[in-house]
Amino acid sequence: MTPAAAPDAPLLQVGAITKTFGGFTALDNISVDIRKGERFGLIGPNGSGKTTLINCISGALRPQTGNVIFCGEDITQLPPHLRARRGIARSFQIPRPFKSMTVLENLMVGLDFAKVDSSLPEEDVAMSILTRMGLASKASAPTGTLSQVELRKMELARAMAVRPKLLISDEAMAGLSSSEVDEVLDLLISLGEEDITIIMIEHIMQAVMRFSERVMCLDAGKIIAIGAPAEVMGNKRVQEAYLGT
Amino acid sequence: MFSMDLLLGAVVLGVLLGCFYAAVSVGLSVSFGLLDVPHVAHPAFLVLASYGVYQLNESYDIDPLLAGLAITPLFFLFGLLAYRVYYETFERRGSDAGVRGIAFFFGIAFIIEVLIILQFGVDQRSVSATYIGKSWRFGEFRIPIRQLVAFAVALALTVLLAVYLSKTFMGRAIRAVAQDEEALRLMGANPVRIKQFAFGIATAVLGIAGALLIIVAPVEPTLDRAYIGRTFCVVVMAGLGSISGTLIAAIILGVAESIVLTLFGASWAPAISFAMLLGVLAVRPQGLLGR
């Protein structure tokens, strides 16, 4: 039904979106295109609008102006669940598991509602995702018993259950030890190799450098730099923005 | 039936009634509006305060307003305790605090109702004071003095609380905790203690509000049900947590009720506050002065 996107058209086009809260402008006329299969890093100091931007992409917020185009379709007015079904999945800065469920059941929610046809029984699909994430042994554990890194992985696994084209990871490594950071990072990179486009918000610079093909830095709701990781890190305004906070 | 005099009278009485509604709602504006506690037992606490005032007035012949003032510290402690229980059992554990929190306060309201009935019976109770039963004449126009008293005290109470919340350190901390608990924690303040204190204040105010309630009209144990609609209507219409909004919204409700009662008949009156509440929820859930 949707018009077939041109083969080299970007997967996601953010077109001049502005989001204000009361008098405060969180996003100021942001435009960015993200290619299919790209590993995209999003950085910026606290309160620079990173989370607001991904909220606008995933549908938790709607911008006052501008539009969001995904696979050639304007999804600006769609609620989050319809975006999820079109292939946008995310994790949360502070993990938000379904607390009354086991890890496996958390994944089943995504499988149940994403409506992807599969010949395999849902539980098998869920188990294979968990195995991939190294959580197979925790499948029937309640989420309350998980450690911090397991929770982060569970969130990524739940996002994977939607079988996304675009995965947004919101500080999935915050508060983890360096070995755990590497663990999660490896997972994300391996997911990226499977044709999944990934936007990663992160504060840990080595991780961003290692992961990203392209990096964008936001400050006070504006894009101050975008380009190859090394290039962005070398940018004066980026350094100021980080030192300034 | 319609006459200018009657309309004017209705508006004047409505403003008086509205200020009284503000006084009974302002505590909820703090507890529900600022602290986000689903305090459906607020009107039950209010009626409980009225019975406290009644008991003091009946046994020791204390003026109801003084009696209200006297039970205020008690209600402050009661509020501290109630919040502590609520926090320990629901907020801290996080999971589905909403459902169980509401059910908890609903159960508490129900228990208070029954305890009042066990102690005082189902009959209505009223207090005696020199200003009850007299009226202030202005030509043909008469205003009951009890309503003037309620108006003045209610206005003072609301303004005082508004000033407290905007001018004092603690007041500002309470407002801050409503907006950004995390920031406050970073500043080294304990948000839970601040919230507990705020809930104490919100409950303490009910001492005076309860006195006004029983001054304006006799109370009976299930009176709280009628006030669930009124208080939540006022607080939601005001925009959660806005004290000045509370005053404006309460006056709008008071005038609306009074005009409908005087000019259009009373049979639809109980639905007024609830219909306004539904209307506000549907059209402008952030309230008149919402953030």
Add this chain to the structure above:
Amino acid sequence: MKRRTFLGGAMAVAVLGQGSSALAQQPPIKIGMSMPQTGGLAGGGKASLLGIEIWRDDINAKGGLLGRKVELVVYDDKSSASETPAIYAKLVDVDKVDLLFAPYATVPTAPIMPFVKQRGLLLMGNFSFQVNSKVGHDMWFNNAPWGPADSWAASFLDLAQKAGGKNMALLTADQEFAQNLALTARDVAKKRNLPVVFDQVYPPNTVEFSSIIRALKAAKPDIVYVASYPPDSAGILRAVNEIGIGDDVKIFGGGMVGLQFAAVMSNLGSLLNGVVNYNTWLPEKSMYFDGTKEFFDKYTKRAVEAKVDPLGYYLAPFGYAMGQMIEAAVNSTKSLDQKGIAKYLRENEHKTIVGPIAFSADGERKETATLQAQFRGVKDKDIEQFRSPGKQVILFPEKLKTGDLISPFEAARK
């Protein structure tokens, strides 16, 4: 015939001879009922029950009914209509009671009317209003003095018109009893070409009556007929006192529920003065019949312990009277046959502590004995004052009258 009398006499002697041991041996006669003991009607329900219990104790002291002890089986119906069908089914099918009394008030009684009619059971009504008019059960007898439906409004309007009333204002609560009264008041006014200049229905839980009274005053009525419930009755009188009601008003009151209860009366005190209101029993000299004084002596003592209305004029003696009528019917028919008892009740006049009672075909009183009385010289905060005559002067009915109406209303208030 003679033989039976002889046998009866012999049996009576035998029973007397055995004395109390016979009373213990025979199974008791069970009288079943529900009674509102919690909820909005509880105050009235408990007082009514105490009246019935005093009768039970009196009759048992006299040796019981037919030589058997009388036992009450009472359940709480929580003042709600939804509880009574199950309760009465239990009373009849499980407890197998011999006779049924109705609960106090209309709402809990209404759902059991079809049940008793279908089962052909006798039901002694307890202060419900027009509950049998649509059901048409011929074994229903109401202890209340209401009489024909329109007599209530008619007696008040008689007094009003005699005092020169030319038009009427109606202020009624939006609840069943008050609405029934309002309905008849409108009918009677229409028949007498009395214009209704103000007719307002207000909802339960109304807090503030100033607005309503102001609007009522603006309509300038001569007669103000109020049908209200306890919480509102007080609010209305307060507002009348504060806002004033105008010098035109000749008579005020009629159907205010609550002004019969001690707590409300002492609460309102001097605000009551001048109000003409309905009542059922008052300590006026015309109201004392055989046993009345003794009843109230017992009631006053037991009321303290039972935590019920200390005066108990409104309901309690009628609960006792209900028992007295059953006592007379059972003793005369010498059986518990419900058809026989019903026949006796319908055909005879019964002497009770609230005066003689005779029923018409629908089971209500043949003639109304609902009093209209005017409050006079009432002081604040004093329950005991209501025990002495003269505080509520009976204006109607003619037979029981103890004084004349003071009019206009403002004059009567002083």
Add this chain to the structure above:
Amino acid sequence: MTKHRNSIVFWAGAAVFLIAVLSMTQIVRNEYPFFAGYVILQFIALAVAWSILGGYAGYVNFGTNAFFGVGVYTAVALFKATGAPLVVQIAAAAVVGMTLGFGVGLLTLRMRGIFFSIATIALAIIIETFVMNWRFVGGAAGIQIQRPPVMAPFDSYVKMLFFVQALLVVIAVSIARYIQNSRIGRGLQALRDDELAAECTGVPTLKLKLVACMISGALISAAGAPAAMYLQYADPSSAFNLSYSVSALAMALIGGTAHWIGPVLGAILLGSTQQLLAVTISSEVNVLVLGIMLVLFVVGAPKGIIGLLRPRYRLRAGGKP
């Protein structure tokens, strides 16, 4: 496999229950068990229906009495206007209850749960006021109703109502069970835990809440509809009595809402306790017991009786191991 076997057990159980109820109406002559049993069955239906929204989705409906009263008065109005048979009355009540659920849901389910809860209190009072002003169904004074003749194979109307209410219980429980085992149930559970996370995982939260609200409303109204014929009388203050709300909520929460059996257990326990207490204690202590039990369970046993009985649910609920 086990799911399939569970289904067989469930439907066999339901059939046995209905057959038992039916034969009871044919064998037992004493009418009291039917009067009392009707009340308990009614509470089971209400508690199960309530928990479809209140338990599975976590939206607390204080307006059980609004939906109940609407059911009663739909039946009354329909019966008075057309003399419609009981089945039609119940069906119509379900439709009206469903519509009402849709309306309230649309108005308030977008917002946080507390707004929905308060709106449902508002709803009860507005509708009660409306009915009080509606003279056709008797207004505030109430209305007496003459039952039509009873239908075979029943020999008394109360027995028939008892069977009908048992049927409604089976319908309510099967719907609750279906929802619980279907993806709707999983979606509701997810949104109950975290609405935003559920949305972002593809759960159409508003739609599911509306569906739950409509089904719950329809079932509550349907369970209320036969009350008109049971009482042969209807008045607004009894039909819209707040105690229906308190009972439905307390029974569901005390029984536990994670499984459909919870509200059933809660209703049987509290319903029979209430019937018993009504006979033994006639004071407000009776009602106090209900309130205190509600608070104790909400605070101390958040997963209700089934949480205490089956550790699995405790495990699922627990924040800590």
